[in-house]
Amino acid sequence: MTDKTLYDKLWDSHVVREESDGTCLIYIDRHLMHEVTSPQAFEGLRLAGRRPWRASSVVATADHNTPTDHWDDADSGLKDPISRLQIETLDANIKDFGALVYFPFKHANQGIIHVIGPENGATLPGMTVVCGDSHTSTHGAFGALAHGIGTSEVEHVLATQTLVAKRSKRMLIKVDGKVGAGVTAKDIALAIIGKIGTAGGTGYAIEFGGAAIRDLSIEGRMTVCNLAIEGGARAGLIAPDDKTFEYLKGRPLAPKGADWEKAVAYWRTLTTDADAKFDAVVELDAASIQPQVTWGTSPEQVLSIGDRVPNPANEADLQKRAGIERALQYMGLAADTPITAIPVDKVFIGSCTNSRIEDLRAAAVVAKGRQKAATVKQVLVVPGSGIVKRQAEAEGLDKVFVAAGFEWREPGCSMCLAMNADRLEPGERCASTSNRNFEGRQGAGGRTHLVSPAMAAAAAIAGHFVDIRNF
């Protein structure tokens, strides 16, 4: 028997049929949904007179548009009528077409789709998981084949429970050794993107391996897989292990009783075989990774905290030089500025990348007994879900944040993409635990620097970026 990678095992176990050109029909086990990329898909079903193939595969929530404050107001904080219509459209579509689980706006367990899936046990090893959202790669942390799809594909999955797809190439990213103090999953992921570039993983499914990955908590593994898409790979994968099974056991949608034992026995087979071949292998030494900060308008424009912003004069390639110049101009930065000399106007702690309990704990450790800098206008802490929020409050983290002058908000995507009222004004600079520093991502003209939760909290206190290891 040929040795297989984890990716091959997941792919092969879901092929319904294959055409001669390699185009396959792939069976989909879990369909995650939110309000932004689903309305046109449901409309398509309706126009064609179709029904969902298996509504019990659907787990849905409203997260992108939802406000993170003023939930007690008469309008629930939902001031924008277009956002309201989109959220109500999801309510109506789920009512019409059905779902296994739906957490509507303001439900106690509502939250970011990529946070609520795992915490409810809706994401399991060995599954295929899709969602009309590129950060679906997050769920690969459980050894599931998970990736984002467009709205036409959302409709296709609803109608047929399958996707038309071709096998990806396989990349192994091996991070060996141990990370130093203050270096987190976010720093590992940003360092990887800095090394391979934002298109480095295009056409690949990336398996993350090595001691530093195995050492990560499940939350940390989700952060790494979440950012696979920022390295160009639709899917990131980490083989499940005892930590994974421990995390899943007892969650509402996880298998129970005899099924649990049978499932774990199967899940233990979901590892890359010893002699399996990858199409590409990238290696990093964990000990060499420093706390990371992005300086530009692409996640690959990332540096260690001790570095200086690049000087375009040092870049020989003219197209790359133009790219650096454009990024510096947009970001309002002078060449050779030390990262630690960059001041911030706002701080955002949240998003599907870093809004889980472990992230909030890391930020709270930094914030405890300190005050946000007077020059920092706003620090938003947005938990990933109602469950995360209640857990944080049970641990008193909310009080730590509020005492430090941070704002403790309701769950949602919030300022990661600024579809709700949480956003940057033109020219404002933000230390953000989210995933994209694209132009305008957090608000038109806004300037985003991606960092870990602890680094974001430290920037809030100091008023500029600081090395968390000396903080």
Added chain:
Amino acid sequence: MKAFTQINGLVCPLDRANVDTDAIIPKQFLKSIKRSGFGPYLFDEWRYSDTGQPGMDCTNRPLKKDFVLNQPRFKNAQVLLARDNFGCGSSREHAPWAIEDYGFRVIIAPSFADIFFGNCYKNGILPIVASSEIVDQLFRECAAQKGYKLRVDLETQTVRNPAGEWFSFDITPHRKHCLKNGLDEIGLTLQHADAIRAFEAKHRAAQPWLFAH
């Protein structure tokens, strides 16, 4: 979906790498529950000097004159010439909807982001991967010649410049078939409903916990 066979289209050059879907169609326009009407907001932040809002009438908005889409010589372009990693970022299909609604039918670049690339085919847009050398040449020719057009033919999988030079491109037979005939892929897949049902029964037997709820 609109079928695609061939065009002889005016080329618009967008000379920057890593153009992301937030730039192609900013987030505020994603609040729409419709598939159409995104064209006026394509590249909104690069194209207009004010901030666009959904539903806004764009006819009198202040333009950023230097931006390529605002230059009269590229009006009614059908071929978008781009650089590496075009369409990176989010999976929003609003990006190809905006590109198609604006009037582009072909995008030529050295590389595309995966999700965006797949989304194009679902919307009657032909994304063509060409070598960096070819793309460089097309950028040079486009800058040098006003009214520069490319003839794109799906059947022969070729792109021809005004001088008659040509290069060929790859496309899977499945995608070619769907694009050429403007096919509804769901209808095509449902022809295999029996195979899906058979797979599902086998899958359920092997991993019953996936179907327990």
